[in-house]
Amino acid sequence: MSRLLEQAPQVLAAGVDLFAEAIEAQGTTVQRVEWRPPMTGCEADLARVMSDRRRVGANLEALQRIVSTDAELIDVLPAGEVLGLAGNDFLHAGPPIGWDRASGPLRGALLGAAALEGLVAEPKDAEALFASGTGYTLEPCHHHGAVGPMAGVISASMWVFVVADPATGRRTYCTLNEGLGKVLRYGAYGPEVLSRLRWMSDVLAPLLQTAVRARGPVDLRAILAQMVQMGDEAHxxxxxxxxxxxxxxxxxxxxxxxxxxxVAEAVRFVSANDHFFLNLAMPACKLTLDSARGIAGSTIVVAMARNGTDFGIQTAGTGDEWFTGPAQLAEGLFLGSYGPEDANPDIGDSAITETAGLGGFAMAAAPAIVRFVGGQVSDALNASRRMYEITIGEHPMYAIPILDFRGTPTGIDVTKVVRTQILPQINTGMAGKQAGVGQVGAGLVTPPAEVFPKALAALAHLVR
Amino acid sequence: MSRLLEQAPQVLAAGVDLFAEAIEAQGTTVQRVEWRPPMTGCEADLARVMSDRRRVGANLEALQRIVSTDAELIDVLPAGEVLGLAGNDFLHAGPPIGWDRASGPLRGALLGAAALEGLVAEPKDAEALFASGTGYTLEPCHHHGAVGPMAGVISASMWVFVVADPATGRRTYCTLNEGLGKVLRYGAYGPEVLSRLRWMSDVLAPLLQTAVRARGPVDLRAILAQMVQMGDEAHxxxxxxxxxxxxxxxxxxxxxxxxxxxVAEAVRFVSANDHFFLNLAMPACKLTLDSARGIAGSTIVVAMARNGTDFGIQTAGTGDEWFTGPAQLAEGLFLGSYGPEDANPDIGDSAITETAGLGGFAMAAAPAIVRFVGGQVSDALNASRRMYEITIGEHPMYAIPILDFRGTPTGIDVTKVVRTQILPQINTGMAGKQAGVGQVGAGLVTPPAEVFPKALAALAHLVR
Structure with a gap:
């Protein structure tokens, strides 16, 4: 106490400016702190969850598992074989949804997949099948250990990358990337889309299977670590x-x-598609995050996913429950003559990259991304810096050179999001809202704020 | 004048702090400017060259040529065939030098090359030949349109990349990169070095020749532009x-x-050597810089090169004259148990990358480089920022994302170096000073300051 009286006052001020200004008027320097109250109505749940004595340990355990789980590409196999899908079973991105509420790009991708599987002659003919609600199944990729970018539709004859954790044998799966523009995952289903998918199943995927099997497992996290040194954020x-x-x-x-x-045709196809690795980054991220599922008391987000209508999150401490809200429209840059009125709300499982500390969370490592998603270079740096406020740690393998090799912000904590009102920053592609259009742009988006109070309430309910 | 009296004074202070402090004591804000006097003894030459009415136009012409010259890989050919070298003709990096003054790594590379060409059975046996001063030729790569990294030795049976300007047909040449560690260009000449060189001439180079001819010209500047977005500084x-x-x-x-x-062996070799593209970046840089040679009145540097003993520069306005001084020791990181006492002074033609606005000048684009050459990330940013002080422009194709896509500093101006005493920043590998050792580290180095006053004096002599 005596030292307090001897020293000049050191003042931190948060909230309204009036207090800081009053002290500054008396000649004292004030350090202003950016601060916002927690999300409205969450005070009781927040107090309950914050007081949970399991929380700190559970979250550290979750982070430790996420950053230490290895992810290796071990095989390439037909989805029908490895995921047990019949010709009328379809997987989709995001939380569960039916045809009735499905957005244009998801419907477009399903129509194309139905034709690919030979259920109908023309994609349009499948509308009646899907609208009938019978004779097929439609479930989230995430419920089958898989992830899919954008519409994320997986059907039996598509081939998938098989990614495994060598320590446990756990596996995740993702289709092969088709490229940009008019492609199934953006809701396009024209003849060129289907013939490309057939070539991928007939030529590209079997060739990759042979190569992966001959070479042996490919360490995907080592590649991701290098990418962060080379201007990629992996989304x-x-x-x-x-x-x-x-x-x-x-x-x-x-x-x-x-x-x-x-071989040359395959090399040219992969070479011409700078996004080809996305479909390996995603299952690698899911594999690491799945390792943190089922940790009682943990408030860490283990999945963020969108079906084009709903945005859903899952947490380590709440099992398989989805907490959902309406998918938002991204802000960004549009291809050709497309504009905001052409864009579908946020869609795809690819936000699994942000959930694992990449994508928008690693934007500072990829400042050139602003030429694809819009904004200034300083926005990219600030996006990563802001994400440290809502994460519990840094990823030791994903070091951002420009931030003095600080690890990417990793492990989104529901309590931190609710307390700061800072929402996760997601880099994303934008699909046309009409089925059949394809990609219309790329930009930045956040989850709907309401998913976090919903998750918090469920976590609060589980506090003993 | 009247407005001057109405406004508060705005004060800039350069040089000693005393003046700035005196004004600050009177309650006025002073903006301090970093400033140093020009290099000692250069005042008269500087005044003469600065007053040359050709200078500004000549330098703009030089910059315009440097940034607008295209560089394409068009062929891969044996050096004997394309450079007209006989088995006893040898090229080396840097300004002219004889065996008597040659450093260890240059001697080591020459011994190896003599054995490669069959002049002797064992590399060591060639010492007598080279010491005799007869029966062979030894000339700079730069005198034959070529560049070579480190020792830069080119002999008849080595193959070279042929890089051309499609507008004029002008060509430059460089050997194929051998990888790191015990390699000829770092002065090593053991059996594994020579057998690798033979495989490169027998298998790798002919395969690359077939591929380049079948594919057609490869646009090297487009690749360099992408590299600057992907964490490479091309040195x-x-x-x-x-x-x-x-x-x-x-x-x-x-x-x-x-x-x-x-094909698989060639792919594995190139894949395992992250420096393979250096030997294309260098001739591409030389090709663009050569376009600015012979512009009367221009004070722009068109070559910086080191032979391990001397550091030499050439300017656009002084023809083929070299201005030389002693090569400096780099500061940086050492491999294994090597230390500063093992390192040879600066060596190689690779500073052509800095001369063209890449390498050390583009370090801000490659912050991860500090893990290879030492220093902090902030040093990398500051190095690029400082180089804008001694260059006359920015390269429109080489945009540094983290500097808001500002072009790399390009076109080193001798007058600016002399006026500011800021020396060009070069990223470099370090060769062992003993012949046969190979690489011992990598680091940062500058030219000896004296080469710039020497060039300035020659430029002053030419002012009409």
Missing amino acids: NRNRAGTLMLLRELLPAMVESGAPSSQ | NRNRAGTLMLLRELLPAMVESGAPSSQ
Whole structure:
């Protein structure tokens, strides 16, 4: 106490400016702190969850598992075989939804997939089937250990990457990336979309299978770590990642015994698509996050996913329950003559990258991303810096050079989001809202704020 | 004048602090400006060159040529064939030098090259030949349109990349990169070094020749522009560049008709060497800089090169004259148990990258470089920012994301170096000073300051 009286006062001020100004008028320096009250109505749940004696330990356990789980590409297999899908079983991105509430791009992708599986001759013919609500199944990718970008539709004849944790054998799955523009995952289903998918199943995927099996497991987290040094954030920039994947698989592709024309065609296809690695970043992120599922008392988010209508999150401490709200419209840059009126609300499982400390959370590592999603370079730096406010740690493998090799912000804490009102920053592609259109742009989006109080309430209910 | 009296004074202070402090004591804000006097003894030459009415126009012409010259990889050929070298003709990095003054790594590389060309059975046996001063030629790469990293030795049976300006047909040349560690360019000449060089001439280079000819010209500046977005500065980081080169050449390599085992071996070799693209960045930089040679009145540097003993520069306005001083020791990080006492002074033509606005000048684009050459991330940013003080423009194709896409500092102006005493920042590898050792580290270095007053004096002499 005596030292307090000897020293000059050191003043921190939060909230309204009036208090800070009054002290400054008396000649004292005031350090202003950015602060907002917690989300309205959450005070009781927040107090209850914050007082949960399991919370700190559970969250550290969750973070430890997330950052230490390895993810290896071990195989490429048909979805029908590895996920047990019949020709009329369809998986989709995001939380559960039926045809009746499905957005345009999800409907478009389902129509295309139905034609791909031979259920109908023309994609449009499948509308009646899906509207009938019978004769098919439609479930989230996440419920089958899988993730899918944008519409995220997986059907039996598509092939998937098989990603595994070598320590436990746990697996996750994702389709192969089709490229940009008019592609199934953005809701396009024209003849060129379906013929590309057939070539991928007939030529590309079997060739990759041969290469992966001959080469042995590919360490995806090592590639992700390098990407963060090379301007990729692994959601909307996967340029270096795609090149590094090619580097790993090429010798085995060349020696596969496949005709050199097919090898060259495959190399050209992958080379021409800077997003090819996204479909490996996603299952790698899911694999690491799934390791934190089921930790009682943990308030860490283990999935963020959108079906084009709803945005849903799951937490480590609340099992398989989804907490949902309306998917938001992204703000960003549009292709060609498209504009905001053409865009569908946020869609896809790809926000799993942000959930794992990449994507929008790693934007400072990828300042060139602003030329794809809009904004200024300073926005990219600030986005990453802001995410440290709502995460419980830093990813030791994903070091951002420009932030003096600080690890990316990792482990979104529901309590921190509710307390600060800072929402996770997601980099995303934008699909056209009409089925059949394809990609219309790319930009930035956040979850609907309400999903976090909902998750908090469930967590509060579970406090003993 | 009347407005001057109405306004509060705005004070800039340069030089000693006393003046600034005196004004601050009177309650006026002083903006301090970093300033140093020009290099001692250069005042008269500086005044003469600065008053040259050709200077501004000549320098703008030089910059315009440097930034607008395209550089394409068009072929891969044996040096003997394309440079007209006989088995006893040797090229080396840097300004002219004889065996008597040659440093350890240059001597080591020459011994190895003599054995490679079959002049002697064992590299050591060639010492007598070189010491005799007869029976061979030894000339700078730069005198033959070529550049070579580190020792930069080129002999007849080595193959070289052929880089051309499509507008004029002008060409430059560089050997293929051998990788790191015990390699000829770092002065090593053991059996593994020579057998690697033979494999490169017998297998790798002919395969690349077939691929380049089948594919057509590869736009190297487009790759360099992408590299600057992907964390490469094209001198000590060429990781993304190497991957992009592979992407361009792979389909044609696969379809070359060569045995798939050879294609796979070549892909593995290039893939395992993140510096492979350096030997394309260098001739591309030389090609653009050579376009500015011979512009009367221009004070722009068109070459910086080191032979391990001397550091030399050439300017646009002084023809083929070299201005030299003693090569400096780099400061940086050492491999294994090597230390500063093991390092040779600065060596190699690779400072052509800095001369063209890349390398140390583009460090802000490659903050991860500090893990290779030492220092802090802030040093990398500051290095690029400081280089704007001694260059006359920015490279429109090489945009640094973290500096809000500002172009890299390009066109080193001798007058600016002399006026500011700021020396060009070079990222470099460090060779062992003993012949045969190989690489011992990597770090940062500058030219000896005296080369700039020497060039300035020659420029002053030419002012009409």
